[in-house]
Amino acid sequence: MGKAILDASALLAFIKGEPGQDVVRQALRSSICLINTANLSEAAAKLMLIRPDPLEVRAVLAVPGLDVVPVGEEEALLGGELAIPGKALGLSLGDRLCMASAIVHQAEALTTDSIWDRITVPGLKVRLIR
Numbered sequence: 001m002g003k004a005i006l007d008a009s010a011l012l013a014f015i016k017g018e019p020g021q022d023v024v025r026q027a028l029r030s031s032i033c034l035i036n037t038a039n040l041s042e043a044a045a046k047l048m049l050i051r052p053d054p055l056e057v058r059a060v061l062a063v064p065g066l067d068v069v070p071v072g073e074e075e076a077l078l079g080g081e082l083a084i085p086g087k088a089l090g091l092s093l094g095d096r097l098c099m100a101s102a103i104v105h106q107a108e109a110l111t112t113d114s115i116w117d118r119i120t121v122p123g124l125k126v127r128l129i130r
Helices: 008-016 021-030 037-050 054-061 073-081 083-087 093-104 114-118
Strands: 004-006 033-036 066-069 108-111 125-128
Touching (some): 004 021, 008 054, 033 037, 037 066, 037 093, 073 083, 073 093, 093 108, 093 125
Parallel strands (some): 033 066, 108 125
8 A cells, every 4th residue: 555644534443443444554554644634633523522531532643653744735725626526425624635635645545434435536546444
């Protein structure tokens, strides 16, 4: 596997031991594995709703092999452009920013969200983990 970028759902599947965790584990071990700051925040918010302990959530999110990358200007603008093809699919801002990061970093986006399979954007590679 080459470079991979996780969306929040893929990271949460790994952390919670859900189906698809093996795909994420492989990405963490065998490639450059990234998550952008927006998706990390989304995962943190979901975990805080389950167990509202900020120190514990930070510890759980410190996954070895996972590099956090910022959402820069290019990702922000590309995420905005993805609103048009993503509107009919109901893509969230987090979804679009992960896709934009995947394009900018030339990485395969890993997600549990099957709707991502229905979007066609030049330069975007998506892998459903389950």
